[in-house]
Amino acid sequence: MNKHEINTNETKQRYIYTYACHETERELCLLELKCLFGQPPEHDSILLSERRLEPGTSPFIHLRLDIAVDAGTLEELCEAASTLQLEDGKTFKVLCFKEGDNDADYDERRGIERRIGARIQGQAQMKEPDITLGVIRAGERWLLGQCMHSDRSWLERRQKPQNYSTGLPVLVARALVNLAVCHAVVHEAHADGLKLLDPCCGMGNVMIEALSMGKQIHGYDINPLAVRGARVNLRHFGYEEDLVKLGDMNMVKGTYDAAILDMPYNLCSVLPADEQKQMLRSLRRLAARAVIVSTEPLEALLSESGWTLKEQCRIRKTGLSREIWVCE
Template identity: 25%
Template sequence: MISAVFNSSPWISPKPRAMKYIYLTARSEPERALIEAELLSFAGVRPDEKGVGISEVKTDISNAAYVKVGAEILAEAPDLDGLEAEVASKGIEAEGFAIRVERLTENLKLRSTEIAARLADAIRGRPNLSDPKVKLLAVLTDDRAYLGRIFSEYTKGWLRLSKKPYTTSSSLPHRLARLMINLSGVRPPAKLVDPCCGAGTILLEGADMGYEVTGYDINYKMCQASRKNLSYFGLKGEVIQADARFIEGEFDLLVTDLPYGRNMAADERLYDELISNFVNLSPVAVIVTARDISELFIKHGYRSVDVLPSPKSWFTRYIHVARL
């Protein structure tokens, strides 16, 4: 019998441990599926019920809608006492640091300032709370404690853009528009088209995030509103008056809010005509409607369609993420 113990061979180096990163998301039970999908699109993991996701993927989440912060994990332990000891034993150094504490447990009675002070005492270096050079993140859950170095935080750009001067009663919420763009997995600087742009909510979000945006609308007044909104924020984008059923072009990503009314049969015919053209415009489409129309995407050649419900006070929107 021949046996071999490869990990004991002196010429074989041990595999280096992969870095781990912690991400924190907003928490909202009605929007939980959307939040999970966004972190999955960024870091390949879903957050737990506390909004914590651990990944081996480091990615910029500054454009996120619901992923709040990402940090490189420096130390972890079962609890605060263990984390404090681990930080000290590793000799973690940071000069001019500040610690942001996220206490996601009811089991720990200490205040956030007390937690930060204990961890600060274990770090080699001086803190600087007014102008930190290094931002650290302490996360404490029921059964785990982490200390990480923050590398990315979301900018909440949708808050500024939601104050656009021209809007309509049916305009998408800006945060939802940003989320839809992120669910595509297509990152800037890609070419984004909104073939039913209305007052330009999706165009504004896309341009602010760094995409090259183009919008179409059959209504001249809506085209003007989109142009004025882009100009108001100093953002660039092209807006063209045209019927979305007949536009042409090549784009990396299509994101839109399809029009809907009270006549379901009329809507169905319109959606069928629109999607039959959308498939020619982009390999990835993220489209929100008032009902699930995934069968139309499959009918016109999309290979996969994920459908995510987005509850509103009096009805539910359905976000379709379709890929060729």
């Protein structure tokens, strides 16, 4: 067997994803990656998978490396790099990443880039190359492939015309949508065709992220001010404001594939247990799967409302801790 392998049509394509998160969102990050890829990451900064996702799917993923060369040593990687065929006229550059198991310092990584770049047949271009090739060490293997960087345009949506100080951050909202639909992604279903519901939508943070990801979603809120604010935000980002309606979720009709429920009432006052249970029962009637967010423990009420807990994690934000439950 050769000591290095170059991907061909006969070999299974593999991918490396680099990811990062703040410690307050680490549980959510790991849970989202587990749901999206069907496996938890085995490393603090990279995830190896045969599943191909756009790197912008998760707000925690920074890039995807489409592995072309898998070698046992750096010398073998350099040798294999000389056999890579770039498209005619395409310029390139090589980046050696500190993520993974590469303990090289900055100067050593630049040296690795020069060594590999010198072996590749093509024109190097450091400022604006047509192709960026990445080098990562994973365990005892050296991996080389084309880099596909994440679309980070969601960062622009952190600023909205209307917002709550306790509203879900954009990053969290985006991850919650993935938790709601990732079962369809993992099982090769058409996740974009799912009908989603945000029954307590507030200012529409979750809705806007779902819409930006190409998902179908409808929102309701019992508070007229929230509905008005959500419509302003939707219109600001180019979405139909009629997707949000004034209404009590206990009175909403219809069926949805999944729902994201951020129980907002208990942020300002204590919501009685019987009212919480009614909301959860209504949600059970409306959706087959739910991602539920609360500042209070809900395990007992979830069970009493007919939900089966699948996953759970916690996020923290400046003295405010939220529990997240994924239920079916």
